[in-house]
Amino acid sequence: MMDFNDLFAEIFYENNSNEYRICQKCFPVLLEKDSPEMFEQFFYWMEEYILNNETQLQDNEKAKIEEVKKKYNIFLDGILEKLVKEDTCKELFYEKLWNSIKNMPLCDDESDKAGILYILCRNDLIPYYKVEGIAQIEKEELWERIDRNQKNIIAARSIIRQYAIVEDRVSCALMLLKLFEQCNDDTDKAVIMSYIIRFIEINAVEVVTRQILEKIKVNH
Numbered sequence: 001m002m003d004f005n006d007l008f009a010e011i012f013y014e015n016n017s018n019e020y021r022i023c024q025k026c027f028p029v030l031l032e033k034d035s036p037e038m039f040e041q042f043f044y045w046m047e048e049y050i051l052n053n054e055t056q057l058q059d060n061e062k063a064k065i066e067e068v069k070k071k072y073n074i075f076l077d078g079i080l081e082k083l084v085k086e087d088t089c090k091e092l093f094y095e096k097l098w099n100s101i102k103n104m105p106l107c108d109d110e111s112d113k114a115g116i117l118y119i120l121c122r123n124d125l126i127p128y129y130k131v132e133g134i135a136q137i138e139k140e141e142l143w144e145r146i147d148r149n150q151k152n153i154i155a156a157r158s159i160i161r162q163y164a165i166v167e168d169r170v171s172c173a174l175m176l177l178k179l180f181e182q183c184n185d186d187t188d189k190a191v192i193m194s195y196i197i198r199f200i201e202i203n204a205v206e207v208v209t210r211q212i213l214e215k216i217k218v219n220h
Helices: 004-012 019-033 036-052 059-085 090-102 110-121 139-148 150-163 169-181 186-219
Strands: none
Touching: 004 019, 004 036, 019 036, 019 059, 019 110, 036 090, 036 110, 059 090, 059 110, 090 110, 139 150, 139 186, 150 169, 150 186, 169 186
16 A cells, blocks of 8 residues: 555654644645545544544634635535435545545645645545445335335334433444344345434434524523
8 A cells, every 4th residue: 555654654643733734734745646545545544533632723723724614615515415426436436536626626725725634534424435236226115115114114213212312322222223133134124224314314403403493592
């Protein structure tokens, strides 16, 4: 893997560093090497760094990141959404993302691009996870499986609601595992999981809406 790890180790293990300063130092290296593979490895290094270190940004660094977000967030979100919708394989994902950042129009400032790297490091899509060869389910079969797993889907909804209330969340996870054990095959499990993801999404929207309404009530 070339000398990626040696190059990153020098930067990531420096004293008195933080995520933004690492991005500042890594971007010129990434630009020089111009390697999607190295670009991918950078995010794995950063993920480990984030897990093991507390973020301590200076006020001027926070201001710079907010400035970059205002300028480029919509553009970055659009790139990521397009790549996900295209069902892009992992190698091509990093290649296209790197080329988009490297050749970003009206963005020649390396400090801006360091900020873009920082924003991407904090995006839940990255590091990008993809499994190849996942079969698609025809609509007719999908509806048959939904009908067959209706009781388990309803049970999953109840478990997700419980998860948001109880303190012992591991017990909820164990209930979900028991639920999956009752399934005929992995495709049935995937159908139920798709509903679980939907339930979580709905709950999240409800929580945010409730918080907004509470703030409005307090301020008036």
